[in-house]
Amino acid sequence: MDPIGLYCLTGRSPRSLRKESQLNVGGEHMSRKPNLAVLTALVCLALAGSALYAQTSFGRISGSVTDPTGAAVPGATIKIINTETQTARTVETDSNGLYAVTNLPVGPYTLEATQKGFQTKQLTGITVIADGRLTADFKLAVGDISQTVEVTAQSGEALNTTSGDLSRVIETKQVENLALNGGNYVELMTLVPGAVVTNPDQFSVTTSLSATNQNINGNRSDSQNLTVDGAFNLVAGSNGSLMNNVNSNFIQEVKIQSSNAGAEYGRTAGVAFNIVTKNGTNQFHGSTFETFRNDKLDARNFFSVQKTKLRYNDFGYTIGGPIKKDKLFFFWGQEWKRLRQNANPSRVTVPSTAMLNGDFSSVAQIFFPGTKNPIPGNNIASLMTPDGKAIAGVFKGQEKLASAFTDANVANNAILQPDNPLNYRQHLVRIDYHINDKHSLYGRWVSDRNSLVDPFGTFSGANLPTTPTLRGRPGESFLLAETWLVSPSIVNEFRINASWASQNIPPYGDTWQRATYGFQFPYVFPAGTGNFRNGIPDVSVSGYANFKGPSFALHSPSTDSQVADSISWIHSPHIVKAGFVMIRDRVDQNGRSSYTGNLTFNSSGNTNTTGNSLADALLGNFRTYSEASADPMGFFRFSQPGAYIQDSWRVNRKLSLDFGVRWEWLQPWYTQANNMANFVPALYNPAQAVTVTSAGTVVPGSGNLYNGLIRAGDGIPSSEVGRVPGSTSSLFGSIPAGAPRGFFQAQNMFSPRFGFAYAATSKTVIRGGYGMFFARPQGNMIFSQLNVPPILLLSQFENGNLANPGGAAGVTAVNGNITAINPNVVNGYSEQMSLGVQRELPKGIFAEVSYVGNLGRHLLRQPNINQIDFALNAANAALPSAQRAANATLVPYKGYSNITQYNSDSTSNYNALQVYLNKRKGNIFFTAGYTYSKALGDSSGQGDNPENYLDRHYNYGPLSFDRRHAFIGTYVWSLPRLGTANPIVRTAFGAWQLNGVIRLQTGQYYTVTGNTSIGGRRADYVGGDVLVSGSAQTINNWVNRAAFANAPDNRFGNAPVGNVEAPGLQTYNLSVSKNFQIKEKFRLRYQADFFNAFNIANFTGLNTNLASAAFGTLPTAYPPRNIQMQLKLTF
Known part of the structure; x- marks a missing residue:
């Protein structure tokens, strides 16, 4: 491929290198049009290849033409006119009187049927929706062709007589009128049966940009496919964070493909959720808006002593219209958000002031460390170490920040609501160009900027706001699409898009710095590196809220690029669609290792315990201490080609069938520099195991400390040596290379799709289908492999003191916690199926009752494969505290702490009864959905770490998102x-x-x-x-x-x-x-x-x-x- 084509696919930004709303006017359904890009995308279109992703923003109309007796009328001319832009398409009926028109942009249409010997008939008021299939049948009356009979369609729902997939459309009327909390469009995904909300605080999406507050039809929340005009709109690494939070004033409509979709849908195993942006028309239209919120109008949170501060303004404008009538149109919108608020109340448990000063008289007797000798008066004030006082200082600082604090040794005694301000801006532009009768072009650009102070630290998992972060995250998305009417029966669509988020999340303020509290403990790696090396450690004291230092700070520019081409061939009674897609993702991300130290204080298992975890902390007697030597950078890449073919066969006027198959080559993520390593149990040689002392340290010279490790690929390429510190060291050379670059094998995946619709009567349709959908590997699965020796050294010590966490000079620690990937991992998939009955009821009400099933197979989980044998652990725990062996002596893989390994052996089962009612015309427009379901499995997400990893059935039961x-x-x-x-x-x-x-x-x-x-x-x-x-x-x-x-x-x-x-x-x-x-x-x-x-x-x-x-x-x-x-x- 030429360099510019390669540039387009690698996705380097310039900065960094329908609801089957069929409308049954005589029968069926419909859909809409795409958007602009910038010079870069235009150059890519001209010089790259041809191939993108099948999340369509178009629809199709098909139907039949008959005479008064019901006989087919072949050769009739059908003209389809977009009433907003006056663009038109013309086709003729075949020998069976059937016609079909594909790739119609979303919008309102008029249809006209003419044939000699018959009166002309017009159908008006027809609306095409995204990925919709509209049936519009004509019955022509005998007469003069110059006589025209006009029939106005009643907008609203209609029976779906042409496909068996389970999909819904959120129409413009809902988008514009329903209350969206914070204007966050992702909430629209939850308005359908099968949707379960796990976090109803939709306003939080304004700041978090999270797309994982819901689960649809038993799928995991990271398996969703969110798109804008068909272009992927999630950050590729996690598949859980929005690239652009598109303002609802810029949205035309929304399509939710929730189960057993056609073969053109892929990339993920879950719901396909596509929004279609607004476009210009022959008339100028625009708006200006201001949304206002103030806590003086709000109620108080149940647990707050006062109202949470909130000042929110969301303002902007839109304008759209013709640049050249009937030919060239534009839509432009801008939005600004100003948010001044407190974070949601966090109710936590913190120590009392007396305890932090060393007075433990309010709790059970404590003892001198490692003995049964009681401490007089339970007062350790004179024994507290400088680092113990620093830990106390952190807690005292948090108590001062609390909006409410009960100074006693009781649970949930503090409420924290620190400031959480946001500034945000977004603009969107779209151009639609009807070049001629055969070619049309559209492009769309979305850009947003946000600046957020997150008091608890973005992605930190902390309970206390010790390390606020300043999250800057520009998001850009470009899309360009061209439709070519090759002939009346063949339509080609080419699309290319690129999107990127330049995410940077450093710590903010000074509460994260060691000097603020007086931490003095020496680092195990005094020459270690990390951007915020002067930060406090991560600390967890059993029974109390944890706090984090700055080592989780993230630098992660990411890019997602797609190129696709599809072709539709109408060969009545078949409509065949085939396409090809190429996806290329790029994430440059740091390892976020614990280079400032990670401490746990727990009296259980601690040989130096006082009997109280907090007292241990104030004396500096940790249960475990781990520290990383650096914060390495990974240069992650991913490619995914795919192709599909689907045949929509209208067998007769009652029965329609869809057959299809999708192919995807799913390969793991990798790093350009091969700077990753993996632990493989089959490579671990027990004869070379290190000897571990009862204190948990390694006997020098015994065994191989890096036993079982293997490096990615053929080693560090010479061109990448400068980007991988230590890559020429003897340690690197001592650990073999040769593993697959992503640690498991790429796989060819074929997923069949089938659907049917049978019109039992004019008011009743039976629909159903089946589809297999593969879950592509997420970047988060492999990002942590940066933090494995030799790329990074991570030492862990047990039962020591912070005055010298590494112990005596010359002591060798075991490796800290690492992640691993089973080389036999396979890509997970879901088998989706549905069977339902759709019925038209009186007064424009439509009802659908469906069985919906979803079987998840080979899903990821992440158990600790270095668990201590149950009986051995129990026997050790039964010994007196001073005689207990350190955990490091008991684990099966000596020299390592926890090894959490990704395995693809998890399953899930979802079975549901779903009932859906809707009425879309008249003065009352409503939808209602009820779901009775069970979502069962042995793992709710890919990071689940079960108690007994050898028996996954022990963990089988309701999933975390199961809501009956x-x-x-x-x-x-x-x-x-x-x-x-x-x-x-x-x-x-x-x-x-x-x-x-x-x-x-x-x-x-x-x-x-x-x-x-x-x-x-x-x-x-x-x-x-x-x-x-x-x-x-x-x-x-x-x-x-x-x-x-x-x-x-x-x-x-x-x-x-x-x-x-x-x-x-x-x-x-x-x-x-x-x-x-x-x-x-x-x-x-x-x-x-x-x-x-x-x-x-x-x-x-x-x-x-x-x-x-x-x-x-x-x-x-x-x-x-x-x-x-x-x-x-x-x-």
């Missing part, structure tokens, strides 16, 4: 205009609109755990009701403690997975709006949105750890009622 019952309803109700009232009354009280979203879900399932002498484990269920009953059940007493007990040391606990159900979710979002006409062309719209309108407290975070004083409590609540107001002027 879920209801979602939306409505848009136009109230009477009061046309006979006087002008003042009519203006003030007439023509209001009432809109809303109702969401009801049952609760999440939790598993009860407890602490034993060998650590935290599954508890025993001893009988009785698991939940407290009646009025005794409160948020501080939700679970019946008497039904559970700690399991004995000689076996695993028998408490079932997920046998405790947390409270459900109830949210009622309500909005009222009214349009005021200002002269002829201007209209002012006022809208007030009430999120959680009835201020229902939805509790979350159920504590099910028997060892915790907070067992059975619900410490947090989702947001209370918030009010948002908007003014929008349109013309």
Whole structure:
């Protein structure tokens, strides 16, 4: 490939190198058009190859033409005219009187059928939707061709008589009228049956850009495929963060393909969620808008002592119209967000001031470390070390930040709500160009910038805001598409797009610095590197909130590029579509290793314990200490070609079949520099195992400390040596190379697709289908392989003191925790199926009842394969504290701590009854969906680390996103205009609109755990009701403690997975709006949105750890009622 074509595919940014809304006017359905790019994309289009991704923003119309007797009328001319742009397509019916038109841009159309000897017939008011298949049948009357009969279609829902996939469309009316919290479009994905919301705080997406607050039809949240005009809109590494959070004022409509989609859909195993941006027309249209929120209008969070600060302004404008009528059109929009708020209340447990000063008189007797000699008065003030005082200083600083603090040794005694400000800007431009009758072009560019102070640290997982971050994340996306009408029966679509996010998340302020608190402990790697080496360590004290230093800071510019080509061939009664796609991803990311140190303090297993974990911390006596030597940089790359073919066969007027197959070559991510390593159990030689002392250190000269490791590829290429520190060292040379560059083999994957639709009557359709969908490997799976020797050294020590965490001079530590990838990993997949009945009911109501199934196979999980044998661990724990051996002596792979290895042996099973009602015409527009489902499996996500990794069935049960019952309803109700009232009354009280979203879900399932002498484990269920009953059940007493007990040391606990159900979710979002006409062309719209309108407290975070004083409590609540107001002027 030429250099520019290669540039396009590698995706280097200039800076860094339908709902089957069929409309049945006589029968079927429809869809819409694409957007602009910049000079770079234009050059790429001209000089690159041809190939992109099949998330279509077009639709098709098909149908039949018959005479008054029902006989076919061959050779009839069908003209399809877009009424907004006046672009037109013309086809003729075949010998069976059938016609089809593909690749129609989204929008309103008029259809006209003519034939000699018959009157001309027009169908008006037809709307094509994204990926929609509209059926429009004509019955011609005998007469003069110059006579025209016009029939106006009734917009709204229609029976789907041509496909068996399960899909929904969120129409413009819903996008414009329903209350979207923070204007975040991802919320639209949750308005369909099968959707489960795991975090209802949609406003948080404004700052987090998270796309993982929901699960659809039993799929994992990182398996979703979000696109804008068909272009991928997620950051490639995680598949869980938005590239661009497109403003709802820029959106035309939304298509959700939730199950058994056609062969053109791929890339991920989950839902395909595509938004279509607005385009210009022959008329100038525009708007300016301002959205306003203020905490003075809001309710107080249930756990807050005062209202959470909130000042929010979202303002901007749009304009679109013709550059040249009937030929060239534009749409342009800009948006700004200014947010000044506190973070959501975090209810945490912190030590009392007395304890932080060394006074432990309020707790059980503590002892001099490693003895049974009691400390007089339980006071250790005189024994506290400088680093212990520094840890106390961190906690004291957090107590000062707390909005509420109970200075006592009780659970959940502090509430933290630090500042969380955001500045944001976005602009979008789209150009549509109808070149001639055979060629049309569109391009689209989206760009946004955000600057966010995240007090808890983005991606840190910290409970305390010790290390705030300043998240700067520009996101760009370019798309260019060309449609070529090769002949009336052949249409080709070529598309190319590139998107990138230049993400940089450094620490902010000074609360993350060692000097702020006086930390003095020496580093194990005094010559180690890392951008924020002067930062505090990560600290976890058993029983209290943890805090993090700055080593998690992220630098991660990422790019996603796609090139695709598809061709549609109409060969009645078949419509055959085939295509090819090439995806290229690029992420340059640091390892985020613990180079400032990672400390755990836990009296369990600590040979130097006082009997109290916090007292241990103040004396500097850690259970474990680990430290990394550097923060390496990875230069990750990924390529994924794919192809598909699908035949849509209209067997007869009642039966339609879809057959297809998709091919994808799924290969792992790799680094250009091959600077990764992997632990492979088959390469571990027990004869070369190191000898580990009872203290957990390695006997010098014994065995091979890096036993079982292998480096990626053929070693570091000579051109990359400068980017990999230490690559010429003897250590690098001592560890063999030769593993696959991504540590497992690429695979050719073929996924069949089938669907059918059978029109049993004119008002009843039976539909169903099956499809296999492969889950591509995510970048997060391999990014941590940077942090494996020899690329990075990570030492771990047990039962030492912070004054000298590495112990005596010359002591060799075991390797710290590492990740690994099983060389036999295969790509996971889901088998999706559905069978349902769709029925047209009176008054424009349509109902659909479906069975929906989803079988997940070969899904990823990440168990610790270096777990200590259960019996051995129990025997060691039974010894007196001073006689216990360190864990490092007991693990099967000596010389290593935890080894969490990705395996592809997880399964899931989803079975659901889904009921869907909708009414899309008249003054009342509504949708209602109910789902009864079970989502069962042995792993809820690829990072799950089970207690017993050798028996995955031990972990089988309800998944973390299993919600047995879920209801979602939306409505848009136009109230009477009061046309006979006087002008003042009519203006003030007439023509209001009432809109809303109702969401009801049952609760999440939790598993009860407890602490034993060998650590935290599954508890025993001893009988009785698991939940407290009646009025005794409160948020501080939700679970019946008497039904559970700690399991004995000689076996695993028998408490079932997920046998405790947390409270459900109830949210009622309500909005009222009214349009005021200002002269002829201007209209002012006022809208007030009430999120959680009835201020229902939805509790979350159920504590099910028997060892915790907070067992059975619900410490947090989702947001209370918030009010948002908007003014929008349109013309």
